[in-house]
Amino acid sequence: MAITESTLNWDYDGPIIEVAGLQKHFPQNSGLIHQLIGGETDHVKAVDGVDMAIESGETMGLVGESGCGKSTLGEVLIGLQEATGGSIKFLGTELSSMSDAQQKEFRRNVQMIFQDPYESLNPRFSVEQWIREPLEVHDIDNQDQRIYQALERAELTPPENYVNEHPHELSGGERQRVSIARALVLEPKFIVADEPVSMLDVSVRASILNLLRGLVDDLDMGALYISHDLSLIRQMCDRTSVMYLGKVVERGPTERLVKGPKHPYARALLDAVPVPNPERTISKPQLEGEPPDPVDLPEGCNFRPRCPFAEEECLEEPSLAAFESPDGEHAAACWRVEAIHEM
Amino acid sequence: MTLLEVNDLHVTYSGDPDVEAVRGVSFTLEKGETLGIVGESGCGKTTLAQAIMGALPDNGEITSGEIIFDGQDITHLSNRERRKIRWEKMSMISQSAMNSLDPVYRVKDQIKEAIQEHRDMSDKECYERSRELMELVGLDPDRIEDYPHQLSGGMRQRVIIAMSLALDPDLIIADEPTTALDVIIQEQILYRIKELQRELGNSMVMVTHDISVVAETCDSMVVMYGGELMESGNVDEIFNNAHHPYTLGLQNAFPSVEGEKRDLTSIPGSPPDLSNPPSGCPFATRCPFSAPECEEPLSTVEPVEGHQVRCHEPIPFEQIRNRSGKDETWLSQNQH
Numbered sequence: 001m002a003i004t005e006s007t008l009n010w011d012y013d014g015p016i017i018e019v020a021g022l023q024k025h026f027p028q029n030s031g032l033i034h035q036l037i038g039g040e041t042d043h044v045k046a047v048d049g050v051d052m053a054i055e056s057g058e059t060m061g062l063v064g065e066s067g068c069g070k071s072t073l074g075e076v077l078i079g080l081q082e083a084t085g086g087s088i089k090f091l092g093t094e095l096s097s098m099s100d101a102q103q104k105e106f107r108r109n110v111q112m113i114f115q116d117p118y119e120s121l122n123p124r125f126s127v128e129q130w131i132r133e134p135l136e137v138h139d140i141d142n143q144d145q146r147i148y149q150a151l152e153r154a155e156l157t158p159p160e161n162y163v164n165e166h167p168h169e170l171s172g173g174e175r176q177r178v179s180i181a182r183a184l185v186l187e188p189k190f191i192v193a194d195e196p197v198s199m200l201d202v203s204v205r206a207s208i209l210n211l212l213r214g215l216v217d218d219l220d221m222g223a224l225y226i227s228h229d230l231s232l233i234r235q236m237c238d239r240t241s242v243m244y245l246g247k248v249v250e251r252g253p254t255e256r257l258v259k260g261p262k263h264p265y266a267r268a269l270l271d272a273v274p275v276p277n278p279e280r281t282i283s284k285p286q287l288e289g290e291p292p293d294p295v296d297l298p299e300g301c302n303f304r305p306r307c308p309f310a311e312e313e314c315l316e317e318p319s320l321a322a323f324e325s326p327d328g329e330h331a332a333a334c335w336r337v338e339a340i341h342e343m
Numbered sequence: 344m345t346l347l348e349v350n351d352l353h354v355t356y357s358g359d360p361d362v363e364a365v366r367g368v369s370f371t372l373e374k375g376e377t378l379g380i381v382g383e384s385g386c387g388k389t390t391l392a393q394a395i396m397g398a399l400p401d402n403g404e405i406t407s408g409e410i411i412f413d414g415q416d417i418t419h420l421s422n423r424e425r426r427k428i429r430w431e432k433m434s435m436i437s438q439s440a441m442n443s444l445d446p447v448y449r450v451k452d453q454i455k456e457a458i459q460e461h462r463d464m465s466d467k468e469c470y471e472r473s474r475e476l477m478e479l480v481g482l483d484p485d486r487i488e489d490y491p492h493q494l495s496g497g498m499r500q501r502v503i504i505a506m507s508l509a510l511d512p513d514l515i516i517a518d519e520p521t522t523a524l525d526v527i528i529q530e531q532i533l534y535r536i537k538e539l540q541r542e543l544g545n546s547m548v549m550v551t552h553d554i555s556v557v558a559e560t561c562d563s564m565v566v567m568y569g570g571e572l573m574e575s576g577n578v579d580e581i582f583n584n585a586h587h588p589y590t591l592g593l594q595n596a597f598p599s600v601e602g603e604k605r606d607l608t609s610i611p612g613s614p615p616d617l618s619n620p621p622s623g624c625p626f627a628t629r630c631p632f633s634a635p636e637c638e639e640p641l642s643t644v645e646p647v648e649g650h651q652v653r654c655h656e657p658i659p660f661e662q663i664r665n666r667s668g669k670d671e672t673w674l675s676q677n678q679h
Binding site: 065066171172201202203204205206207209210228229230231232234235255258268269270271272273274275276277278279280281282283284285287288290 | 383384481495496497498524525526527528529530531533534537552553554555556558559560578579582583592593594596597598599600601604606607608609610611613670
């Protein structure tokens with residue numbers, strides 16, 4: 001029997017997580033009769049060729065409307081769903097070629113914080129049981145100490161006031177802190193937070209965002225922050241990727257993207273965010289309708305059918321190389337960035 | 344002209360113990376205007392909307408105060424009298440309404456039912472009206488043949504708006520109409536609601552936790568906390584000249600894509616237990632400026648005509664405004 005490597009390469013100085021050409025296609029129409037008559041299987045292309053790299057200490061924002069594939073991408077990145085194509089490297093090691101021991105270590109080091117703290121906590125578990133569970137699964141020692149430390153990091157202090165509580169005894173903000181403590185107790189290197197504050201009251205949102213941002217810095221983790229709302233992304237993220245129908249269509253430093261979006265879809269997303277300024281009344285939406293099902297995608301740029309600026313050149317598919325800022329930090333998959341800018 | 348007037352309204356849910364969810368709220372709504380009611384969950388905003396609509400849960404009761412609608416006191420109408428007004432004079436778009444469409448009936452049959460309950464209209468007329476309504480809310484009229492599951496969440500919410508408009512009501516009460524939807528669909532729906540309002544001239548009460556939505560869609564606003572009105576007035580006035588610490592706290596807690604990026608503040612603590620409400624200001628326990636006088640019952644001050652503030656002003660409002668933008672101010676409250 002070959003000797004398998006038992007650890008990941010912790011000295012690796014590249015990105016914590018790096019994906020290239022990542023795909024997640026779900027088969028459709030794969031019913032028995034359909035197959036018997038030899039029908040071709042359509043695929044829902046939820047994630048369709050994504051390149052992305054996230055460094056330690058960095059929070060990447062992922063923004064797009066419902067159905068753009070952003071949640072699926074998050075789940076694929078932490079192994080909750082299996083990719084159907086492309087590569088995922090964690091600390092430089094390809095996920096699909098990891099040994100069992102490496103896979104276990106990978107799973108311990110990637111965690112997720114979900115949207116709904118009301119549904120994601122088991123109502124019968126006490127806070128302590130809920131946070132202990134991942135420690136049991138990974139057979140980790142010093143459990144009590146780790147539980148207390150995780151609660152303190154999530155600012156549920158003093159921890160002894162919380163360990164015996166059940167979810168119904170906690171406020172929404174406290175529940176989300178418990179979810180964060182559970183995600184942190186394994187001391188992960190990479191977390192995915194999928195709309196972690198959208199169910200919370202406005203008055204506690206800032207404290208949860210500040211907590212997450214502080215933890216990414218202090219623990220030197222990498223993070224992917226998923227939201228449809230650029231105003232929240234702006235508070236949280238160093239860089240941001242804009243996703244449309246399974247593809248990243250723009251990427252750049254968040255502040256530059258918010259001040260000057262390049263892709264027409266990013267412009268529309270930004271324009272749709274209401275602002276707390278009474279001088280602005282709601283304006284005519286830039287986008288009509290909803291994105292098509294990602295099954296039968298149009299040829300060329302997949303945003304073309306909804307794009308007010310589409311021209312013939314858009315029949316050829318643009319990549320993120322179609323527009324690049326001089327310093328290479330800001331890129332958009334659109335042929336017409338310069339032309340639109342001059343309008 | 345005033346369409347809706349709410350005077351010192353109190354609503355209690357009976358139970359063990361009783362909970363007084365709305366505790367003396369007053370405001371007026373002019374014809375053709377939109378009033379925003381904002382506050383956090385549990386502040387009583389949905390109860391207030393339901394009381395106006397006459398749609399309180401069985402254990403909810405208006406215990407005092409009055410609701411005057413179009414010159415008529417509707418506070419204590421019987422269910423039968425209420426039904427006459429509901430849908431025809433005022434209708435409601437609620438947060439969960441898009442999930443309340445009946446899954447086994449086509450959209451056209453559900454709209455038809457809503458119309459025929461109130462109007463003597465033939466099936467054919469209803470069909471035409473349904474198609475017209477679908478177009479009005481920006482949906483393909485052919486989709487009235489669909490069942491609810493064939494529509495996306497945004498489309499279902501548009502169907503609900505279509506139904507609320509079916510009988511051309513004077514007042515539409517929208518309770519978090521876009522909360523579960525993404526920003527693109529939210530913008531489309533809010534824009535459509537506002538356009539329809541311009542065309543049809545109806546008035547609206549918009550209940551939301553999102554002050555940005557109020558800023559973009561409302562003429563006046565009421566800020567609620569712990570079942571009480573904290574501050575109210577014209578939207579421009581409240582945004583530019585807020586006095587109440589809670590209003591300022593909400594404004595500073597809200598992110599924006601406009602202007603320079605700034606740190607957000609949070610408001611530590613939790614809302615008061617309304618089964619045992621405080622006799623003084625309900626916000627005092629979370630307010631970083633609170634002083635002993637805040638335990639006394641509140642009175643209303645009016646810094647500018649039409650702008651009402653219910654606060655004891657423990658330190659001058661000017662100082663409250665300056666200090667409320669800093670997170671330390673709010674966190675210091677957490678220490679004691």
